[in-house]
Amino acid sequence: MAKKTVHLIANSHIDPVWLWNKESGIDELLNTSRTMCDLLDEFLDFRFTAAEAYRYWLIEKIDKKLFERIRKHVKNERWEIVGGWWLQPDCNTPTYEGLYNQIKTGYDYLIEKFGFFPEVGYNVDSFGHSAILPELLNKFSQKYYVFMRPSNLEFPFPNNIFVWNGVNKGKVTALRITGGGYGLAHTPHLTEVVPQLISELPDGEDNAALFYGTGDHGGGPTVQMIDYIRKNKNSIHNVELKFSSLIDFFKSLNGEHLKVHEGELQYHAIGCYSVKRDIKVKGRMAEECLTQLTEADDYFEDEKNALLINGWRTAAFAQFHDILGGTSIKSAYENELNALGGVISGAKDILNNNLRIKTAEFPPMPYQRIAIDNKSALDFSDYIEFEPWLPWNTINEHQWVIGNKIIDLRDNKDVAYQSIKSEQINENATSTKRILFKSKLKKNDMAIFSLVNEPCTELYNDFTAKNGRIEHKNGNAVDLNCDTIILSGYSVPISEFHCIDDETDNWSHDIDHYPEYDGQEKIKWDNTSLLENGPLRASLHRKGILKNTAVQEKWSVYEDGQYIELKLKIDWHDERSLLKYTIPIKLLDYRLDGIAGGTLTRENDKKERPFHYFTVLNDNFAIISPDIFAFDAGDDRIRLTLLRNPVLTHHQPNNFDERYAVYSDSGEHTFTIRFTSVTDPQYLSNIAKTMLRPLIFAETTIGMKRK
Numbered sequence: 001m002a003k004k005t006v007h008l009i010a011n012s013h014i015d016p017v018w019l020w021n022k023e024s025g026i027d028e029l030l031n032t033s034r035t036m037c038d039l040l041d042e043f044l045d046f047r048f049t050a051a052e053a054y055r056y057w058l059i060e061k062i063d064k065k066l067f068e069r070i071r072k073h074v075k076n077e078r079w080e081i082v083g084g085w086w087l088q089p090d091c092n093t094p095t096y097e098g099l100y101n102q103i104k105t106g107y108d109y110l111i112e113k114f115g116f117f118p119e120v121g122y123n124v125d126s127f128g129h130s131a132i133l134p135e136l137l138n139k140f141s142q143k144y145y146v147f148m149r150p151s152n153l154e155f156p157f158p159n160n161i162f163v164w165n166g167v168n169k170g171k172v173t174a175l176r177i178t179g180g181g182y183g184l185a186h187t188p189h190l191t192e193v194v195p196q197l198i199s200e201l202p203d204g205e206d207n208a209a210l211f212y213g214t215g216d217h218g219g220g221p222t223v224q225m226i227d228y229i230r231k232n233k234n235s236i237h238n239v240e241l242k243f244s245s246l247i248d249f250f251k252s253l254n255g256e257h258l259k260v261h262e263g264e265l266q267y268h269a270i271g272c273y274s275v276k277r278d279i280k281v282k283g284r285m286a287e288e289c290l291t292q293l294t295e296a297d298d299y300f301e302d303e304k305n306a307l308l309i310n311g312w313r314t315a316a317f318a319q320f321h322d323i324l325g326g327t328s329i330k331s332a333y334e335n336e337l338n339a340l341g342g343v344i345s346g347a348k349d350i351l352n353n354n355l356r357i358k359t360a361e362f363p364p365m366p367y368q369r370i371a372i373d374n375k376s377a378l379d380f381s382d383y384i385e386f387e388p389w390l391p392w393n394t395i396n397e398h399q400w401v402i403g404n405k406i407i408d409l410r411d412n413k414d415v416a417y418q419s420i421k422s423e424q425i426n427e428n429a430t431s432t433k434r435i436l437f438k439s440k441l442k443k444n445d446m447a448i449f450s451l452v453n454e455p456c457t458e459l460y461n462d463f464t465a466k467n468g469r470i471e472h473k474n475g476n477a478v479d480l481n482c483d484t485i486i487l488s489g490y491s492v493p494i495s496e497f498h499c500i501d502d503e504t505d506n507w508s509h510d511i512d513h514y515p516e517y518d519g520q521e522k523i524k525w526d527n528t529s530l531l532e533n534g535p536l537r538a539s540l541h542r543k544g545i546l547k548n549t550a551v552q553e554k555w556s557v558y559e560d561g562q563y564i565e566l567k568l569k570i571d572w573h574d575e576r577s578l579l580k581y582t583i584p585i586k587l588l589d590y591r592l593d594g595i596a597g598g599t600l601t602r603e604n605d606k607k608e609r610p611f612h613y614f615t616v617l618n619d620n621f622a623i624i625s626p627d628i629f630a631f632d633a634g635d636d637r638i639r640l641t642l643l644r645n646p647v648l649t650h651h652q653p654n655n656f657d658e659r660y661a662v663y664s665d666s667g668e669h670t671f672t673i674r675f676t677s678v679t680d681p682q683y684l685s686n687i688a689k690t691m692l693r694p695l696i697f698a699e700t701t702i703g704m705k706r707k
Contacts, residue, residue, distance in 0.1 A: 007244035013215030028218035051083030053106030083122030089319035096597035098287035134170025183215030271508025273630035276326030364703025374441035461534035474561035613688035
């Protein structure tokens with residue numbers, strides 16, 4: 001039997017925040033890095049491995065002498081940089097652009113400061129891994145990947161070294177860490193776990209990797225560990241223990257007979273898909289705003305470029321798995337929500353000001369104009385809501401404006417529109433009216449509309465609305481009496497709200513699904529009313545109470561028939577509970593789910609999975625929402641996970657003092673969900689993304705005369 005080699009990977013896993021704040025994480029990162037440099041100076045055969053570009057960027061800013069010590073050891077191949085992403089992110093929730101820039105942000109920094117980017121991808125602490133990751137790794141010439149979660153119990157696969165094929169032809173050689181995880185801190189355990197590690201090697205492979213060093217809050221290997229390894233490197237028969245690096249381990253593999261896994265690496269900690277919704281919503285919004293900003297004209301080029309660099313660093317930090325995964329202490333979120341808010345505000349300021357530079361150069365016209373800019377790499381074809389500032393004429397009983405004409409100056413044709421309720425609440429205000437109309441804009445296209453004080457053609461209303469039911473002649477309808485929606489003749493039951501007791505911890509460890517609804521608590525509806533009545537949109541409103549939670553629904557049917565829309569407002573106050581939105585519908589065995597950058601076929605096996613923008617069910621029914629992050633589906637229902645409300649950072653089997661408990665998601669939440677019979681994945685993805693990449697509006701009165 002060939003002699004086996006165990007590559008000993010010295011590391012110190014450092015969460016920048018988790019059960020501590022950001023400042024504490026910075027101190028530990030600095031202290032650990034100094035200690036590792038001291039050990040490298042003292043023990044010339046010792047090697048150390050560390051990931052995340054963020055740590056090197058931070059060290060360079062704070063302690064330039066330490067940074068130069070690290071650069072020297074990197075040059076001498078004693079300090080190994082792996083991963084190279086800004087941080088180890090949550091690998092389920094971010095957008096494709098968000099994950100791409102997570103890597104690119106680290107890539108740009110390491111190329112500038114070290115002249116290379118590592119071949120080894122490294123997310124040892126993330127809670128599951130999207131099937132898009134191999135493609136993204138390959139885009140940056142990374143062909144190896146190291147992870148630890150899910151474990152073999154959660155993701156049964158015969159080997160811990162294998163080939164991972166993702167979607168879109170992405171392919172990497174993957175290592176799942178076993179034998180004590182990424183932080184084997186007790187030296188005698190090094191030799192105790194080696195026989196098991198060797199027994200797990202795939203056929204034809206003679207090299208294994210074993211991680212050692214204290215982790216989570218820094219520390220790393222100790223002098224005692226190094227001495228123990230040096231004394232015991234040949235103490236196990238036919239095995240050599242070797243100070244090594246991950247790149248040496250991967251390059252030593254034969255690789256000819258490795259088994260292949262197709263798709264995603266799930267599941268681990270299913271609660272992290274949905275918990276701490278506010279950071280997930282804000283993070284996704286920031287990623288989409290930054291994506292929009294890349295398409296902006298260069299009127300503010302320096303300001304834009306600076307915001308993109310710092311904005312993506314901020315967004316990438318917020319993707320950290322214990323932040324975006326919803327498992328950090330409350331104070332960590334206050335800092336990140338503020339930072340993301342600044343990114344969103346800054347990006348929107350540049351986008352808005354860009355458009356106003358253009359409108360300032362418009363030639364005079366005798367009518368007020370609205371300019372609409374589609375700052376996105378996606379074509380826009382949807383409804384628009386906007387509030388021009390002017391005293392509109394009276395509104396007739398059908399709730400659309402008469403006596404004012406809107407003209408699309410691209411073709412000089414009248415635009416069909418409808419007056420709807422303004423955001424301001426005062427009923428008698430005459431100068432603020434909100435209008436609804438549909439438009440199409442190519443990517444990075446601008447449209448200009450004029451508001452002309454002339455009678456417009458009155459539109460025929462094809463809606464029928466009465467007694468809790470709205471229907472359009474196109475075949476779409478909402479019936480709150482029968483709890484049914486109809487899409488192009490296809491009938492779907494309206495979802496039911498199910499509040500389920502959830503005693504799991506913050507992560508929902510050791511389960512792959514949540515309990516079924518026990519049928520005890522049902523929502524009590526009252527006050528159903530007609531909110532809008534055509535000609536472009538008709539809407540119903542109702543509100544209800546479920547246990548301690550208030551729910552409001554606005555159901556809308558549109559005249560073009562492409563979807564039915566539900567806007568939810570939920571004031572959530574049920575602690576240690578789970579709110580599922582369940583559609584009782586017969587499903588096929590499989591469905592097509594959106595993931596970042598693509599699609600993935602999944603079984604309808606009732607297991608909780610990440611929800612990324614859309615899912616296609618039964619080949620004639622799809623659900624779109626940028627506001628939902630997890631769901632499960634079986635043969636007789638789909639359950640959208642709206643909210644979870646565990647105690648922040650409660651980790652079983654630990655207990656907690658209820659008097660200090662902070663519940664993760666209490667408070668008001670809003671959702672937009674669209675139901676459609678269109679099942680083209682590109683259409684569904686574009687609709688969801690354009691919901692988070694809003695059009696930019698500006699008004700101008702250049703050339704108008706004052707009377």
